[in-house]
Amino acid sequence: MASGLGGQVLRRSFQRSVGGPWNYVGGRRCDPTHATAPFKVMAPATGREEVDRAVRSAKDALPAWSKLSGRERGQKLMEACRIIRENLEDISRLEVQDTGKPIWEARVDIGSCADALEYYGGLAPAIVGQHIPLSGGSFAMVQRRPLGVVGGIGAWNFPMQTCVWKVAPALAHGNTFVYKPSQFTPVTAVTLGEVLTSAGVMDGVFNVVQGEGEAGEHLCHHPDVAKLSFTGSVPTGSKVMAAGAGGIKAVTLELGGKSPLIVFEDAQLENAIKATLVANFLSQGQVCSNGTRVFVHRSIAKTFTERLVSATRALKIGDPMAEDTTVGATIHEEHARKVLGYLTSAREEGAVGDLEGGWYLSPAVLTNCHDDMKVVREEVFGSVAAILVFDSEEEVVRKANDTLFGLAGAVFTRDLNRAHRVANEIEAGTVWINNYNLYPTEVPFGGYKHSGVGRENGTTVVEAFTQTRTLYVEMGDVDAGPLYVE
Ligand SMILES: NC(=O)C1=CN([C@@H]2O[C@H](COP(=O)(O)OP(=O)(O)OC[C@H]3O[C@@H](n4cnc5c(N)ncnc54)[C@H](O)[C@@H]3O)[C@@H](O)[C@H]2O)C=CC1
Numbered sequence: 317m318a319s320g321l322g323g324q325v326l327r328r329s330f331q332r333s334v335g336g337p338w339n340y341v342g343g344r345r346c347d348p349t350h351a352t353a354p355f356k357v358m359a360p361a362t363g364r365e366e367v368d369r370a371v372r373s374a375k376d377a378l379p380a381w382s383k384l385s386g387r388e389r390g391q392k393l394m395e396a397c398r399i400i401r402e403n404l405e406d407i408s409r410l411e412v413q414d415t416g417k418p419i420w421e422a423r424v425d426i427g428s429c430a431d432a433l434e435y436y437g438g439l440a441p442a443i444v445g446q447h448i449p450l451s452g453g454s455f456a457m458v459q460r461r462p463l464g465v466v467g468g469i470g471a472w473n474f475p476m477q478t479c480v481w482k483v484a485p486a487l488a489h490g491n492t493f494v495y496k497p498s499q500f501t502p503v504t505a506v507t508l509g510e511v512l513t514s515a516g517v518m519d520g521v522f523n524v525v526q527g528e529g530e531a532g533e534h535l536c537h538h539p540d541v542a543k544l545s546f547t548g549s550v551p552t553g554s555k556v557m558a559a560g561a562g563g564i565k566a567v568t569l570e571l572g573g574k575s576p577l578i579v580f581e582d583a584q585l586e587n588a589i590k591a592t593l594v595a596n597f598l599s600q601g602q603v604c605s606n607g608t609r610v611f612v613h614r615s616i617a618k619t620f621t622e623r624l625v626s627a628t629r630a631l632k633i634g635d636p637m638a639e640d641t642t643v644g645a646t647i648h649e650e651h652a653r654k655v656l657g658y659l660t661s662a663r664e665e666g667a668v669g670d671l672e673g674g675w676y677l678s679p680a681v682l683t684n685c686h687d688d689m690k691v692v693r694e695e696v697f698g699s700v701a702a703i704l705v706f707d708s709e710e711e712v713v714r715k716a717n718d719t720l721f722g723l724a725g726a727v728f729t730r731d732l733n734r735a736h737r738v739a740n741e742i743e744a745g746t747v748w749i750n751n752y753n754l755y756p757t758e759v760p761f762g763g764y765k766h767s768g769v770g771r772e773n774g775t776t777v778v779e780a781f782t783q784t785r786t787l788y789v790e791m792g793d794v795d796a797g798p799l800y801v802e
């Protein structure tokens with residue numbers, strides 16, 4: 317144990333518990349004070365009392381945390397980054413147990429959590445205000461202040477990454493946090509709590525409450541929560557936004573997608589094939605930004621499809637912990653059935669292609685697809701790539717944008733002019749040129765249209781996690797105009 321800044325403990329040894337309890341409040345794991353009925357995964361259901369307790373804990377921790385300098389907060393986040401890197405294998409294995417994704421992917425995800433903590437730890441001292449000179453020597457000072465207690469709600473596909481993308485910038489900016497993970501993946505948010513505590517983050521700054529939708533709803537409606545940051549489905553996102561509107565809370569939403577991946581006839585074919593695999597089959601296809609509408613120019617459609625199918629057949633589906641597994645297990649049975657249902661409906665509507673059963677679904681490439689099919693219009697959230705053939709640039713841009721979503725997209729071409737021309741027409745928060753599904757922490761990520769509100773990552777979140785306070789300083793006399801006659 318080493319003591320550090322301002323009398324705070326800077327570092328405790330990192331000790332991760334193997335089992336529950338699964339709530340994390342005031343710097344330690346704890347059972348709910350009022351257990352209700354158990355819910356179907358592994359944690360005890362927690363409700364209003366737990367949310368209240370966690371928010372109280374975050375509120376109590378706010379004055380001390382927000383009074384640290386950015387550099388002091390940043391050092392603790394950097395230390396959390398170091399702990400994650402040192403324990404990357406252990407934490408990645410927890411993520412595999414929780415999600416069923418293959419271990420090689422979990423290592424990338426957990427590595428990205430360390431990156432985010434490092435980035436926002438580094439940024440924290442640079443979050444400063446403004447000095448605005450005004451007439452007669454008067455001036456304004458614009459302070460950048462935290463919002464207060466942030467409520468985060470996450471999905472199950474990238475459990476720890478989703479959490480860290482919210483928590484790292486929020487804490488860097490002096491806020492405190494209450495996080496509700498998806499009921500399907502309760503584990504690694506609590507591990508993050510242990511990492512942060514070991515890194516010297518004060519007790520109560522980061523708290524975790526487990527639960528289903530009801531716990532999320534309580535958090536959204538809690539009067540002491542100043543901001544909501546949500547990742548998940550569009551219908552739930554809409555409810556979170558409505559709750560935010562009721563309480564006049566700032567809201568960031570990271571929702572679904574049905575993104576286009578466009579392959580022109582002059583594309584470097586091997587890169588386009590590799591990117592199509594990355595854009596469809598990572599995390600068993602359960603990725604919001606996936607490029608599931610694969611538009612291929614007619615002149616290369618046959619060759620592209622043959623090569624994609626052959627590459628897809630080479631994927632190894634199986635034990636997510638095995639080093640040579642490339643595709644793991646679907647999150648749960650109900651979701652696997654939902655994905656299979658899309659395949660049935662696609663075949664009924666004329667598509668050709670298959671996918672095999674169990675929770676270990678083999679990735680599918682569908683051909684003979686058209687724009688009106690259910691599988692082409694709705695977010696499947698499974699390993700199902702639909703190939704759509706196009707003839708002209710104008711046609712593909714129009715079809716690419718014919719969706720309520722707008723999270724991402726990609727253009728594959730060797731023609732630099734066409735790449736930029738088409739990319740600029742795509743209505744989406746991220747457009748990759750000649751690559752797919754890259755999310756460096758320093759680059760903003762988020763959606764147009766129904767895909768969300770606001771952005772995560774990059775420096776744009778400074779606005780999302782702070783508010784300004786303007787101090788106007790008068791250096792002369794008050795000018796009351798005709799209101800005041802001497
Ligand atoms: N954008 C993305 O990254 C994700 C999109 N999805 C999409 O959503 C579909 C369903 O996945 P789910 O995990 O069931 O998503 P969901 O939107 O139902 O749940 C996401 C989170 O919101 C919580 N929640 C549910 N009702 C709530 C409410 N009224 N107020 C506050 N929080 C609430 C859940 O407990 C969970 O933590 C997927 O099939 C996929 O299409 C799912 C996961 C991630």
Ligand SMILES: NCCCC(=O)O
Nearest residue numbers: 473474602603604605
């Ligand atoms: N890690 C990728 C971000 C996209 C998603 O949450 O699905």
